[in-house]
Amino acid sequence: MSLASTMEGLQEVVNEEQALMRRLAHRDRQAMGEFYSRFSQPLFAYLVRLIGDPAVAEELLQETMLLAWQKASTFRGDSRPSTWLFGIARNLARNAQRRSQPSTVSLEDETSLAGSEGVASPAGRRLDLVQALARLSPEHREVVQLVLVQGFTYDEAAHIVGCPVGTVKSRLFYARRQLRGWLQACTEPGRSKGVP
Amino acid sequence: MSLTNERRERSLACPAGMDEWLPLYLNGRLDEVQRETIEDHLRLCSVCRRELAFWRQVRQAGRAADARLPAPSPAILTRALAVLDAAPPTPRWQEWLTASWTLLKAQRGLIKRGLWPASAAVLGVGLAITWLSLDGGSSLGELPLLLLAPIVAALGVALAYGPEVDPLLEVALATPTSPRLVLLARLTLVLGYDLGLTTLASLILSIVAPQIPLGTLIWAWLVPMLFLSGLALLLSLLYGPALGSGVSLALWGSQLLLQAPLRAGEAWARWAYLFWSNGGTPVGQRTLLMALAAVLFIAAFKLAGREEAYV
Numbered sequence: 125m126s127l128a129s130t131m132e133g134l135q136e137v138v139n140e141e142q143a144l145m146r147r148l149a150h151r152d153r154q155a156m157g158e159f160y161s162r163f164s165q166p167l168f169a170y171l172v173r174l175i176g177d178p179a180v181a182e183e184l185l186q187e188t189m190l191l192a193w194q195k196a197s198t199f200r201g202d203s204r205p206s207t208w209l210f211g212i213a214r215n216l217a218r219n220a221q222r223r224s225q226p227s228t229v230s231l232e233d234e235t236s237l238a239g240s241e242g243v244a245s246p247a248g249r250r251l252d253l254v255q256a257l258a259r260l261s262p263e264h265r266e267v268v269q270l271v272l273v274q275g276f277t278y279d280e281a282a283h284i285v286g287c288p289v290g291t292v293k294s295r296l297f298y299a300r301r302q303l304r305g306w307l308q309a310c311t312e313p314g315r316s317k318g319v320p
Numbered sequence: 321m322s323l324t325n326e327r328r329e330r331s332l333a334c335p336a337g338m339d340e341w342l343p344l345y346l347n348g349r350l351d352e353v354q355r356e357t358i359e360d361h362l363r364l365c366s367v368c369r370r371e372l373a374f375w376r377q378v379r380q381a382g383r384a385a386d387a388r389l390p391a392p393s394p395a396i397l398t399r400a401l402a403v404l405d406a407a408p409p410t411p412r413w414q415e416w417l418t419a420s421w422t423l424l425k426a427q428r429g430l431i432k433r434g435l436w437p438a439s440a441a442v443l444g445v446g447l448a449i450t451w452l453s454l455d456g457g458s459s460l461g462e463l464p465l466l467l468l469a470p471i472v473a474a475l476g477v478a479l480a481y482g483p484e485v486d487p488l489l490e491v492a493l494a495t496p497t498s499p500r501l502v503l504l505a506r507l508t509l510v511l512g513y514d515l516g517l518t519t520l521a522s523l524i525l526s527i528v529a530p531q532i533p534l535g536t537l538i539w540a541w542l543v544p545m546l547f548l549s550g551l552a553l554l555l556s557l558l559y560g561p562a563l564g565s566g567v568s569l570a571l572w573g574s575q576l577l578l579q580a581p582l583r584a585g586e587a588w589a590r591w592a593y594l595f596w597s598n599g600g601t602p603v604g605q606r607t608l609l610m611a612l613a614a615v616l617f618i619a620a621f622k623l624a625g626r627e628e629a630y631v
Contacts, residue, residue, distance in 0.1 A: 165392070
């Protein structure tokens with residue numbers, strides 16, 4: 125798909141999301157099912173990355189869906205429905221983290237999920253991008269997840285995270301520097317110091 | 321090529337903002353002009369092509385990791401709907417008090433920070449000028465503190481709630497707190513703060529100028545303060561804070577302009593003069609304005625409640 129058609133496709137997606145929100149505001153239970161099908165997977169992935177525990181992420185997903193149903197009528201359309209929804213999920217996740225001990229996804233978990241994006245060093249060392257992503261701090265990983273993986277703009281990500289747009293940009297570019305630094309250290313002999 | 325060399329090369333040849341645009345370009349989140357600019361540039365710049373390829377790899381890695389996560393349980397939706405069907409438990413009064421305190425604390429952080437020192441500064445200046453100009457010749461309605469207090473409160477109320485003054489309101493409204501409670505909490509904070517400060521200023525004035533009875537002083541600002549605040553709030557919710565503040569300011573200003581014809585004994589001015597006369601507000605007018613203020617506040621709450629019309 126070309127980027128031009130991606131742009132048009134995006135507008136279609138936004139229109140569909142908004143139509144779904146209107147139906148949700150009118151207490152349409154079938155719309156709730158469609159809403160869940162559309163958002164549960166990306167929201168769940170985002171929550172797992174924030175919270176670290178899939179069981180807690182499921183509880184938060186349920187709470188997010190519940191709130192979306194209850195508060196759909198307060199949605200004014202100032203933001204994209206998905207931005208609104210991720211903002212709710214993040215608020216709930218942060219509240220849950222305050223109530224309990226925070227945890228993160230372990231490296232072992234991510235290592236077992238390693239894909240084909242690995243970079244092999246001459247010495248046979250291998251640093252996988254999935255592993256490298258897991259090494260980022262939660263704040264930096266979160267903006268990579270929102271902007272790169274979920275496809276939000278900087279403004280939308282800032283809205284979700286509740287911080288200035290400049291902070292989102294600086295976190296993303298700090299993450300980029302970290303990732304590139306780690307990968308380069310793995311591929312260039314004698315530069316392995318500081319590699320995770 | 322090392323990272324430092326790449327950056328040097330990019331800073332010389334790449335359009336401004338290219339670093340920021342590439343991740344958005346990758347996800348089709350740029351407008352047509354930006355997209356064309358990037359595509360033209362990418363044809364010429366190998367550094368940016370490598371940068372784009374890097375972001376693409378990061379995205380693929382993130383998506384690959386997400387795709388390997390277990391799927392959320394299909395029972396989540398069923399459980400969520402079951403919770404909706406169950407009636408919410410009624411909170412006990414202790415829980416209600418705790419919840420109120422938490423809500424006030426949370427909402428305080430969302431109100432524009434400058435509002436608190438600005439209100440205090442204006443009222444402080446009003447008190448100081450009133451104090452210094454007490455010569456026994458001024459009528460109650462001309463005391464600077466009484467001229468400033470009602471409009472300071474009205475402007476504060478107009479700026480305390482609404483999407484125009486609070487970009488995060490949409491997210492705040494999506495919390496378990498109802499929009500009416502959010503509005504009530506913000507009103508309590510802003511109006512309570514102004515009421516407290518003006519009461520304190522009145523106490524000080526009544527001590528330094530015993531000829532002005534405290535009760536008369538408080539009634540003189542309380543009635544217009546509540547009426548103007550109710551008006552500013554309702555108009556702000558309906559048409560935005562600019563109109564809410566503007567109309568309150570204009571109305572208040574017009575009342576002040578009536579002081580001169582009133583002193584000259586113009587009969588029409590007495591009728592048009594809504595808020596007080598030089599001898600203090602007549603009880604009939606005071607009651608009418610308080611009732612109007614109540615109506616305005618109730619209408620504002622009804623309006624805020626429209627946002628939570630879920631069953």
